[in-house]
Amino acid sequence: AKIECQSSVIAPTPLTDADIEQADAIVIAANTTVDTSRFVGKKVYQAEISAVAKDATAFLTTAVESAATLEQATTVEAPVESASATKKIVAITACPTGVAHTFMAAEALEEEGKRRGHQIKVETRGSVGAKNQLTDQEIADADLVIIAADIEVPLDRFNGKKMYRTKTGPALKKTAEEMDKAFEQATIYQHSGAASSASATDEKKGAYKHLMTGVSHMLPVVVAGGLIIALSFVFGIEAFKEEGTLAAALMTIGGGSAFALMIPVLAGYIAFSIADRPGLAPGLVGGMLASSTGAGFLGGIAAGFIAGYAAKLLADKVKLPQSMEALKPILIIPFVATLFTGLVMIYIVGGPVSGIMNGLTDFLNNMGSDSAVLLGIILGAMMCFDLGGPVNKAAYAFGVGLLASQTYAPMAAIMAAGMVPALGMGLATFLAKNKFEPNEREAGKASFVLGLCFISEGAIPFAAKDPMRVIPSCMAGGALTGALSMLFGAKLMAPHGGLFV
Template sequence: MEKLVAITACPTGIAHTIMAAEALRRVAAMKGHDLRVETQGSEGVKTPLSDDDIAAAGAVILAADIQVDESRFEGKPVTRVSTARAIRDTEAVLDAAVAAASGSAHATSGSAHATSGSAHATSGSAHAANGSARAAAPVASAPVASAPAPAAGAAAPELAASPAGKGLLVAVTACPTGIAHTFMAAEALTRAARAAGYEIRVETQGSVGAKNALTAEEIQKADAVIVGADTHVALERFAGKRLLQTSVGEALKKADQVVTRALSLPEPEVAPDLGHRVAQAKAQLKEKQSGPYKHLLTGVSFMLPLVVAGGLIIALSFVFGIEAFKEQGTLPAALMQIGGQGAFTLMVPVLAGYIAYSIADRPGLTPGLVGGLLASQLNAGFLGGIVAGFLGGYVARWIRDTVRLPANLEGLKPVLVIPLLSTLVVGLLMIYVIGKPVSAIMTGLTDFLRGMGGTNAVALGALLGAMMAIDMGGPVNKAAYTFSVGLLASSTFTPMAATMAAGMVPPLGLALATVIARNRFTAQEREAGKAAAVLGAAFITEGAIPFAAQDPVRVIPAAVLGSALTGALSMGLGCGLRAPHGGVFVLAIPNAVSPLGVYLLSIVAGTVVTALALMVLKRPLAQPAAPPPARP
C-alpha cells in the first residue's frame, strides 16, 4: 500500500475538479492505496492537505488544468496530468504515481545506506562527508513522473484479461450529462466483473453519443445484462436475458454488489409461442437494418405516436360535423388545434430530428429538429424532413469526429460547438438551397395523388399492398409504409388506408386457412393460427413470418395475392385512413376511416383470397399409418 496525495483543479473548479477527485479516491481505495485529495477552484481550497499528509506521502498527483503552486512538494515525485486524464484513465495515472513513489523509496534507501557508511568512516573526514552528500542528492532532485498518454485515436488502456471460462457480461451506463459518471461507472463495472472472473463489454451513452455499442452477438452470448442509468435506455434488445436495472451512482459506488446481483438473477422463462417467434423475427429484421434505411426507420418510429394521436384527435373533431372546427371556442375547434396544429406540426421536425439522432446520436438532435421545422415552414413536407434529418445527422457527426479541442474544453463540444455549427449549416442550406426544390416536388406529388382515380388508383393500391406482404416487415414493407405515413402530413389519406388494410391480410389469411384447411397444417401451426389472427387484427404483419419461414414458396405468393387485392380495392373505392396504426381497433373511432363498410369488405376479400390460395398451393399433410389390428 502506498500513501499518496493529490490536487485536482480546473478553471471553474466545479465539475472536472470534483469528478477527478472522486475518480482518484475510488480507484485508489479499490487498489488498496491511501490517498488524500485537495480540490482547488473558484470557491477556494477544499479538503486542504496538511504538512503531515505531504510528509508521509510517497508521491504527488497533480490533476490540474490551471497553474498550481508546487513549492510544498519539493523533494517528492510528482505525476502531472489533466483532469480529463484523471477522470477517464484513472488507473494509469495512479500506477504512474505508485511507480514514481517506489523509485523514490529506492533512492532514499540508497542515500540512507551511504550516510551510514560515512558515519563509520574516520571522524572529520571531508571526503566521507562529501560522499554522503552526493549519495543523498537523488532525494533532493526527486524524479517528476508523467502518466503515459495513449496514442492518438487509441482506446483507453485495457485491464488484464479475466480468468477464462467464466462467461460474459454486458452493460450500459448513462447519466443525464453523459460526461463523467457515465464513464466512471463503466470503469467500476469493468473492474468488478473482472475481479469476479468475467469478461464484460460496457456501452456508454454519453454527451457525444453511444460508445462501444453492444452488438447482437455480444448480447446473445451474455450471461446477464446490467443497465446503470439515470436516463432512459431502450431495453428491447435485451429481451430474454437476465437484466438488472440500477442507477449510475450505484453502479459506480457498489459495482461489486451490482455484478453479484445481476449474476444471481434467475433465468427468464421464455415460452416458444408465436408471439415469441414473431419478436425474434422482428429483432432479426432490425439487426439487418443498416445505413440510411436504419436511420429513416428510426425517425419514422419516433414520429408514429404523433401521427396516431394527431390523426385520431382530428377524426374526433369531425364527430360534431365535418366543418364544426371552424367555429372558434368550441370543442371541435380545440380538438383540431390539438391534433392539427399541435401533433401534426411536430411530425416532420421529430422525423428529421430522430433521423439525425440515429446517425450522430445526441449531437444530431438539434440540427435535425431545426431542419425539420424549417422543412414544415417551407412546405417541403416529409420529403424535406427526410433531407433535413440526413443532412443534420451527417454534418453533426462530421463535426463531432473532426473538430478537436483542448482536453479542458472538450465538454463544450456537445453543448455549444456541435449544436451551433451544425444548426447553422443545416438551416442555411434548407432556406437557400434545399427548401424550394423539395417543396415543388412535394406539391407535385400531392396533387398527383389527390387527382388520381380509376385504373391509376387501383394500380397504386395493388403495388402498395403487394409491397406490404412481400417481406412482411422488411425493407420493402417499411418503404411502402413510410411513404403512406409521410403523406398524412399533406392530408392525403387513401394510400395509408390501403397500406394498413393490406398489412393486416397475411396473418389474417393464414389464421383463416388453419381453420378451413386444417389438414394442411400441423397441430402447432393450427394453434399458432389463433395468435396470428389477433396479430393481424392489430396490424402486425410480422405475425405471418413464422409461417413464411417454414414454407416461403407457398405462403409468400398467397399473402402477396391477397394483400394486392385488398390494396387495390381500398384505393379504388376511395377509402381514407387518418391514423397510421391500430388495425381493426381504430375503426371504432368515428371518422377515422371513411367509408367504413367498403374498407372492411376489402380486408375480408383479401383475407379470403389468401386462405383459398393457401388451400390450393399447400398439399395435405401425410396422415400417419393406422396401427395394424390386434390379433385375437
C-alpha cells in the same frame, strides 16, 4: 421406413439399434457431416438435401441402387461452444415500430439460449420504452452480447465486451444460425462516442437504420395526432370549423400541434441516430424549416441527414483545447450545425423538394381510378412481401409521410393490405384445420388477433416454414386489398391500430 431428423428446430428422432440392424439400406440426406459410426457394415448412400427436394422418387431409386457397404465411419466432434460450460448471454432487440419484431425476436433468442443450456437475458426496446433492462452487473458478468436491432441503440454500456450485431429478422427466423454466428464472429466492442458503427459495411447499412430510427420516434406523434383528429370528426366532418367547440379543440391538438411536430421529430431523430445528442437540435430545426417551406416528409428526411452528418463531422474533425472541449456538444456543434442546416434548407433544398412534394401531392389527389388502383396494388404487395422487413417498412414510411400533406388514401390501402397476411393465416388455420398441425392452429389464433391490430408479423412463423406458398398468396391478397381500398377511395389519418381505427 424409419427417419431420424437431426435439427436445431425439430425434436430429435434417433434410430434404434433394432432399426439399423433390420434396415436393408441407410440413406443420409444432409448438408453437414453426419456421424456414421453406427452404420459400419451396412449399405449406406449419402447425398445433399437439395437432391431430395429436386426429385424425391429419383433420389430414392438412386439410393437403393448405389448404396455401398460402409467400411470406415465418419466421426463428428461436438462444437466447442456447445460442449463448453454454460455461457452468460445478454441481448437487446429493437425494431422501428417497437411492436412485433422486437418481442418475437427476444422470445426466439431466449428459447434458443435456454435450449442450449445458456443463461440469457434480453432487453427489449419497444414502443413502450426499455423493458427487462440489463443491469451493470449482468453486463459485466456476460460472456457474450447480442444486439438484434433495426434501429440505433445506445451501446456505450458494452464497451470492452464481446459483441455480435444482427437484425431482428434473422434473429427471429434463423435463431439457431445467428446464435452460432454470435459465438464464432463476436468481436470486442470499442465505444467511440458516436451512435453509428465505424466500419464501412455498417455505414452502408446505416442510412436505412437512421431513417427507421426517425420513423420509430415519429410514429407515436402521428398515431396520437391522427386519432385525436378522428375524434374531432365524431361531431361532424366540418364541426371543427366552429370556434370554441370541443371539435375545434381536438383539431387544434391533433392537427395544429401533433401533426405540426411530425416532420421535426422525424428529422431530429434521424440526426440523433447519426450524431447522437449534438445532432438533435439541428435536426429538429431543419425539420421545422422543411415543414414551413412545404418540403414535407422528403424535406424532413433530407434535413435529418444534413443535420446529422454536419454535427458528426464537427464532432469528429473540430479539435479544441481541453479546457474548451466541454463546449462542443452544448454550444459549438448545435450552433454551427443548426446554422448550416437552416441555410441549406432555405437556399438550396427547400425550394426543389417543395416542388417535388407539391407535384407528388397533386398527382396522388388528382389521379384517375386506374392509377389509384395500380398504386394500391404496388403498396399492397410491398406490405406483404417481407412481413415487417425493409420493403414493408418502405411502403409504410411512404404512407405515413404523406399524412403531413393531407393525403390519406395511400395510408388506408397500406393498413388494409398489411392486415392481410396475419388475418389470412389465422383464417386458414380455422377453415382448413386438417392441413395444419396442432401447434400451428394455436399460432393461427394469435396471428388472427395480431392481424386485427395491423401487425403483419403474426404470419412470420408460417412464412418461415413454407415461404413459397405463404408469401405469394399473401402478396396476392395484399395487392387485391390495396387496389380495392384505393378504388373505393378509403382514407385513414391514423397510421396504426388496424380494425380499431
